[in-house]
Amino acid sequence: MKAKYMSPLTFSTILPDEGLKKAVSIKRSEILAEISASKIKGRGGAGFPTGTKWNLAAAAKDTTKFIVCNADEGEPGTFKDRIILMDHADLVFEGMTIAARAVGSKEGILYLRGEYTYLLSHLETILQKRRDNKLLGDAILGVEGFQFDIRIHMGSGAYICGEETALIESIEGNRGEPRNRPPYPVDTGLKRHPTVVNNVETFAWCACIIGNGAEWFLKHGTAVSTGLKLFSISGDVERPGVYEFPWGITVSEVLEKCGGRNAKAVQIGGASGYCIPRSQFDRKIAYEDISTGGSIIVFGPDRDMLKVAKNFLEFFVEESCGQCTPCRDGNPVILDGIERLEKGTCSITYLNELRALSETMQVASKCGLGQTSTNAFLSILEHFKDECMGRGRE
Amino acid sequence: MLVSENETLKNNIIKWAEELGKDRTILLPLLQRVQKKYSSISPYAMQIIADLLDIHPVEVYSVVSFYSFLNDEPKGRFVIRLCRTISCEMSGRDRIARQLQNELGIAFGETTPDSRFTLEWTNCMGMCDLGPAMMVNDVVFTEMTPEKAHEIVERCRQTFSAFALQNKQEG
Ligand SMILES: Cc1cc2nc3c(=O)[nH]c(=O)nc-3n(C[C@H](O)[C@H](O)[C@H](O)COP(=O)(O)O)c2cc1C
Ligand code: SF4
Numbered sequence A: 001m002k003a004k005y006m007s008p009l010t011f012s013t014i015l016p017d018e019g020l021k022k023a024v025s026i027k028r029s030e031i032l033a034e035i036s037a038s039k040i041k042g043r044g045g046a047g048f049p050t051g052t053k054w055n056l057a058a059a060a061k062d063t064t065k066f067i068v069c070n071a072d073e074g075e076p077g078t079f080k081d082r083i084i085l086m087d088h089a090d091l092v093f094e095g096m097t098i099a100a101r102a103v104g105s106k107e108g109i110l111y112l113r114g115e116y117t118y119l120l121s122h123l124e125t126i127l128q129k130r131r132d133n134k135l136l137g138d139a140i141l142g143v144e145g146f147q148f149d150i151r152i153h154m155g156s157g158a159y160i161c162g163e164e165t166a167l168i169e170s171i172e173g174n175r176g177e178p179r180n181r182p183p184y185p186v187d188t189g190l191k192r193h194p195t196v197v198n199n200v201e202t203f204a205w206c207a208c209i210i211g212n213g214a215e216w217f218l219k220h221g222t223a224v225s226t227g228l229k230l231f232s233i234s235g236d237v238e239r240p241g242v243y244e245f246p247w248g249i250t251v252s253e254v255l256e257k258c259g260g261r262n263a264k265a266v267q268i269g270g271a272s273g274y275c276i277p278r279s280q281f282d283r284k285i286a287y288e289d290i291s292t293g294g295s296i297i298v299f300g301p302d303r304d305m306l307k308v309a310k311n312f313l314e315f316f317v318e319e320s321c322g323q324c325t326p327c328r329d330g331n332p333v334i335l336d337g338i339e340r341l342e343k344g345t346c347s348i349t350y351l352n353e354l355r356a357l358s359e360t361m362q363v364a365s366k367c368g369l370g371q372t373s374t375n376a377f378l379s380i381l382e383h384f385k386d387e388c389m390g391r392g393r394e
Numbered sequence B: 001m002l003v004s005e006n007e008t009l010k011n012n013i014i015k016w017a018e019e020l021g022k023d024r025t026i027l028l029p030l031l032q033r034v035q036k037k038y039s040s041i042s043p044y045a046m047q048i049i050a051d052l053l054d055i056h057p058v059e060v061y062s063v064v065s066f067y068s069f070l071n072d073e074p075k076g077r078f079v080i081r082l083c084r085t086i087s088c089e090m091s092g093r094d095r096i097a098r099q100l101q102n103e104l105g106i107a108f109g110e111t112t113p114d115s116r117f118t119l120e121w122t123n124c125m126g127m128c129d130l131g132p133a134m135m136v137n138d139v140v141f142t143e144m145t146p147e148k149a150h151e152i153v154e155r156c157r158q159t160f161s162a163f164a165l166q167n168k169q170e171g
């Protein structure tokens, strides 16, 4: 499904398999050094330095290692991976193959969300072409001993499986319940072997970095947040779709590009991200200011922000895996609180209790879902207090 | 009659398991195949799978119950899932929801008496730029309007193959 609107993407200008050809002509340590030098951070949301991750996996002493591409893309408001998989899947597979070369892995898995089943045959065709062209399989590009293949594993409708340890559990045939971290997947991952889990976009950029060099990548972005990033923009804008911007762009610049100038607020980072009011539209989108996996949802002047918070909480109540108490029992309490605010039956004392509960959930939950599920509620409450308080009961 | 149905189910599961390989990691792909072919995963199917993988049937059940696209209760032949998450809510989800309910005469979470349709909510499907979005089985529909909802339901009522074909072209 094509994006409603799409800005030109750098991925379209990249020569096919330039990165992979380069990767087989240099030492493994040089691949790792190049990725580290680019300072690229994970594009899936958490922003962990990819070079560090690959180095740890490369250093692990195990003959079996896995490369896993996270294509579970379930964060509300995110759809850029769908576009990358449709238009630039070769680049993603190339990035995975380079990762395999760098860390010493023979087996790759793309975990594709069930909702993207319609992409499956397209992706299988591309994988087969790559096998036919000696870009996957035995002796890749004629290099003796360079053996790697990729298979696709389908998800079955569970947002939590995007969390890397839940994703691994799911591949292993279990309920998608996150594990305790540490140990991290680079150390103890799939079938307890070292496993690199990266986002779709991360792998695609890594292929570009090896092809064009870290210097090329460093030309864009800020000192901390290097390179370009794909954003998924939806909501009250004239041109919703996928956009490529350098890190460090301000919220108002983004709104200018997509036709959302009169927005009253923007949710950055999806349901687990933060709500930014108009007064802060000069802030930068970057790991050091407002960090995001790329989801930008724009709210026009007439949107009811409490209703927005309610929608997000309904999402988390539904998607919590139920494994730990703060998240399983906390989210419904927050949702009930929002409903009370809606009806105008929430005292300030109770609201303060909800705030305290949110803080407990942030520290006591086992995984990112429970740790971030109240961000939107708290930031909406902070910035749109007048809208949230003293409602209903006419 | 029932015996032979169970017999073919069993044979299918054994055949698929052999294709997939026999360790635990095939559980999800195997369940997905059963789900696709039989539109639910019966206790009998779970027992066969448990025996094959040498695990307890309860463990199979716990996996089936975890994933929203797997179910042990039979559902309609067409499972319609409408996205209820924020971007689709803002682009008119409620109008589509009302229209679907009117067309089918059932509420969300229900199956029509003729077992043809099940209507459900789902969460963000990654089509937020093209909302409101929904799925019918594996097929995704975007930029929904009430008229389109009516047409899709009608097409499902006619024949499945024609319906599937038409969507390939759209996609
Ligand atoms: C609840 C939850 C859902 C997540 N969903 C995704 C997802 O859909 N796609 C993704 O790439 N990362 C997702 N992540 C982040 C992954 O755990 C992991 O950090 C990421 O795949 C690592 O890849 P990266 O470093 O390239 O970003 C999710 C995390 C949490 C806590
Ligand atoms: S925080 Fe929520 S989603 Fe994460 S492990 Fe706990 S219950 Fe599951």
Ligand code: FES
Pocket: A076, A077, A078, B083, B084, B085, B086, B087, B088, B089, B123, B124, B125, B126, B127, B128, B131, B133
């Ligand atoms: S909000 Fe409906 S597809 Fe994302």
